[in-house]
Amino acid sequence: MTISYKWLCEYLPVGESLPAELVEPEKLSKILTAVGLEVESLDYYESLKGGLKGVVIGEVLTCAKHPDADKLSITTVSIGEGEPLQIVCGAPNVAAGQKVVVATVGSTIYPSTGEPLTMKKAKIRGVESHGMICAEDEIGMGSSHAGILVLDEKAVPGTPAAEYFQLYTDWIYEIGLTPNRMDAMSHLGVAKDVCAYLSHHHKKHIAVKTPLKNNSLKASETVKLPIEVVIENTEACQRYAGVSIAGVTVKESPDWLKDKLKSIGLRPINNIVDVTNFILHETGQPLHAFDADKIAGGKVLVKNLPEGTPFVTLDEKERKLNEADLMICNANSEGMCIGGVFGGLHSGVSDTTTNIFLESAWFHPVSIRKTSFRHGLRTDAATRFEKGVDISNTVAVLKRAAALILETGGGEIASDVVDVYPNPKEKKQVAIKYHYLKKLSGKNYHPDAVKQILEALGFEFIKEGQDDLWFAVPFSKPDISLPADIVEEIMRIDGYDNVEIPAVISMAPSNDLLGPEEALKEKVANYLVGLGFNEMLTNSITNSKYYTAEVVAGGVKMLNNLSADLDMLRPSMMETGLESILNNLNRKNNQLQLFEFGKTYHSAGVGNYSEKRMLTLFVTGEATNAHWRSTGAPKDLFYLKAAVANLLSIIGLQSVQLIPYSSDELNGLEVLLNGKQSIGVVGFIGNAKLRRFDIKQPVLMANLNWDSILTAALQQKVSYKELAKYPAVERDLALVLDKAVSFAQIEAAVQQVKLPRLQSMRLFDVFESDKLGAGKKSLAIKFVFQDAEKTLTDSDVESMVGKLMKTFEKELQAEIRK
The missing domain is CATH 3.30.930.10 (Bira Bifunctional Protein; Domain 2)
Incomplete structure (x- = not known):
């Protein structure tokens, strides 16, 4: 999970009830790790690589032709301090009086294509050059190389280029999110955890600045674009909301929106798609925008289609639907979108779209997960839905997104908000007993501290018994259903480091025997x-x-x-x-x-x-x-x-x-x-x-x-015998054999002799030469003899060796080398 520091801070009451120094990037990193959102990395982000360090705004004071090169000019450039710089420039549009971008000696620029370039003093055709007047592609701000970048006349020489162009910088957190923490798969969800932690540890109420309130939408009195919504599969889709927006202009997003998306690794596409992506990472709620003019019959049906129905998705691939796939269809029961997973090719927003229908829904996690894996479509939307999104925020998020679309693309609301919610869900209720909390956590918590932590996380206090507290679980935490889950929430906000370690720990040693x-x-x-x-x-x-x-x-x-x-x-x-x-x-x-x-x-x-x-x-x-x-x-x-x-x-x-x-x-x-x-x-x-x-x-x-x-x-039966008291005797034999004879055959021949006093045999040399004869080889083998009852005599050993030699000669046609 990627989190932007600047984006996150928009939901923290910094400067109001929260001093800025408490949430500096490094301190915030420790807070996130403390509440279970382990920070795997914290990296500085610049919208332009290198951040234009050492690059300043300059003014061309003079411009003259180079005496030895027709296409070069010798300029003097003021950069606001010190003596003007002499710079040799090859751009055809350079002229005196221009405000330009200057890469000074020692600075490094990162072109749009190619390798970074560090500025050094140079001599070009015999004339010294102290820096470089840059084109937009040379500093990574575009692709044009037709000439140098000429700025507005009001630009002030000496101004750092990063300040002039207002480059976006940020700190980016990579969080190792555990699968159960769907509630933290958004900036707003992370902000809630941070505020809960700070509220508890600083003993004061620090509330999240939520963007989901006061987003009222007023429908146009003249433009009407109503879209009817019917949910046929109310188990797989338990809530579906939507609103129509007419007169929208699909265009490039404003810089603030593009900067936010780029900082977390997303590529801006257009203002409509970018808003839905922004909302996804702001709230954790996936959205989908349809071209309203392509919704046949002005009706949305949420249903299943027959097995094998072909459907072309946004990636231009035709997929055969499973009868269990939930589809968003038009009035003709034609699929427009695989609900919660992937959009269709023929109903999405394009550059010519002027009217849109914006969808915000709650789909069953199991249905989404099966469909996503079935078709190999692991999208951001499917990842959220399969873990369970906040069903109570469906309409609020829709209104937030619609307001942003109006802000970035114009248009007007062309319908009332449609909210189909046939079977409203009730919050789960979970009780936590004090002795159970002590047993699992190892710490005594005051009831007021328990209430404060859980209410800061969105839990609703219901009642208090003699030994327990009852809470309603927020819809944003679908993973919580047991008292142990509540204990975990309390402990992570309080801090695992704050659990007291007893002076004496008793433990029984393990005495498990291996089978x-x-x-x-x-x-x-x-x-x-x-x-x-x-x-x-x-x-x-x-x-x-x-x-x-x-x-x-x-x-x-x-x-x-x-x-x-x-x-x-x-x-x-x-x-x-x-x-x-x-x-x-x-x-x-x-x-x-x-x-x-x-x-x-x-x-x-x-x-x-x-x-x-x-x-x-x-x-x-x-x-x-x-x-x-x-x-x-x-x-x-x-x-x-x-x-x-x-x-x-x-x-x-x-x-x-x-x-x-x-x-x-x-x-x-x-x-x-x-x-x-x-x-x-x-x-x-x-x-x-x-x-x-x-x-x-x-x-x-x-x-x-x-x-x-x-x-x-x-x-196998295990048997033991006493170590032999008497010495072993070794004898070596060299056998000349056909090359086709294997050592395994020699071992088999030895076993036929049945010599109980033969302890072992080992091949220690293999020799091949034309002198041995065509197709022949020599194997040298060491035999070890030992008797447990007596010392072997030479005649005993020679007798056994003789038997072996006769067997080798008879069975293997071996020649014994003398």
Whole structure:
């Protein structure tokens, strides 16, 4: 939420009951944060970048042709003090006696296009020049470069250009507004909170200067443009007001209006649209202006149209309506506007419009939210309506807007104010008990303080009991319905910092024991962190465009998606992980080791949904950094394979095999448990998928089914044995094999021998050379033998090694290198 300081101060009684020093920009920033409107930034705003600092009004005293350039002139310019400046000027319209804009040496100007320019002393064709006489585009005030900007003769030399042009400056607050604070989505709403805070803390009544009073509209006696309003769907539209204005001139808005809108980041369009935008940010009430001459039959119908009805919106796109979309129609039941969301192309205000019908309404938040998401139209109006606007202000805001349109565009009121309110709403009543207030807040509040705070916020005091107070909740606060909500209002105006902290705080220590599943997860996470991995948490809602039509068909689509890019629960962990990797790579964080415990979601039909728990590892970048002794080495498949194998080993899964695996998205190894159950894959992500995310370096991924791993791990029986007392014996064998023979086949052959005293085997060298023979390779393997009962003799070891050698020669046609 963007708030203008100057605009906000128009609703504060500064100089009346409120001293100006209490609401200086920095102090006001602290007040806003104290009442729950956290100020994320406070920035100085200038309507022209740079604020024309160092730019002054000058008078051209003399003007003569440059002796060495036909298109240049040598001028002397008075800037009100000191000696006149000699300035070389190339403008064709420069002449003596003119009042001009001068950028002095040292100043920086910001042209309408191009880079900023800092003035320096220069020598142009041999003549010194001390500054620059500016055209309007050179100081960012327009687009013309036909010549220098010639000012009114009454301009006084030496006057700062910012003062002469009356540049608009302001302080702009960016507020981190929580979703429930609809009442603060306007300058007037923020002003109410500020006044309530100041009233409470300075013990005096400080009231908001509201612009919504005394806006009486007098209808013309001669010009009549009545528009009838009929609400057919009284649930989705509970109040609808409107008024006709005839003889309006659609034109550029006055400077004060344009300056206010620009300061909060809005682009001025014309006086009618600008007034509706101004009112939106002033009061929080969205408005819509129709071209009254285009309302067929002089009648407005608020209704729903049949499913699939085509409707062209202001962005010139044709949309198929849902039967639940609330529409503003003419007498022929032709849609003119998607109520509370977006206007239609053929009924809005244009440059030729002379008569308008101004709408102010209250639409049901649920209806607006569904329609807005259904069509992907996240407008400012929809954002307000879906949170609930103040239904009691519908007519008052309409009158305020109509008065501003008359002020900025002329015309006259051509009808009485129409106010259709079939079922007036009653205010919610909420009781707050003193002991409950003390329990939640930790502070004793005096009843008078409670009344003063709540009444300053617009609550209406109803009655007081022995232990409670009853209040009617203002329509501007639709989020308040419980006593706890009242406690929050009291505490934020009083200040959370004012809650006393007790000298002694008693608390019981937590003694929660992790269950077996949580313990395994913690064990794996600790192991990965020890390897240098970082845990991440990505959004389980993702973009369906990442996936093929087949995958999407078996996925879970969102019925009420948060945005067009977040419309599906993820069927795979890969894409959300790659989003995170891309985010890091774009910030030069190229060495990544990430892991995530998450879920994937699948559907076998409506109502038949399933989810899987997954463990995903991502690795990219270099395994070792380059230094003076060696070059960097990239992380490879074996690095991630080892991490996965060790991970499974430490949680008790020993019967694991890794076999070759390839798919469109990943090439590497498939992880098999007990030789048959697939529990995941490890490998390089395919180039096509990386290009989809604009990732230009290789990425390795291990995608493991955590549900299957948990099931298998929890079925393992834990056994313990005493550490062996006797030493281990090592033997190395070098095997010459066909290149097609894998290390997994060697492991399988070793298992056939069934040597209980063989503790481990490790490949420590791979050698390939033409000297070994065509299609041959040499693998050097270290075998470790140990007996728990005795020290192994050389004959014991040689016997076991001999069995291994015979098996390798028979099963793998290996040659044992001597």
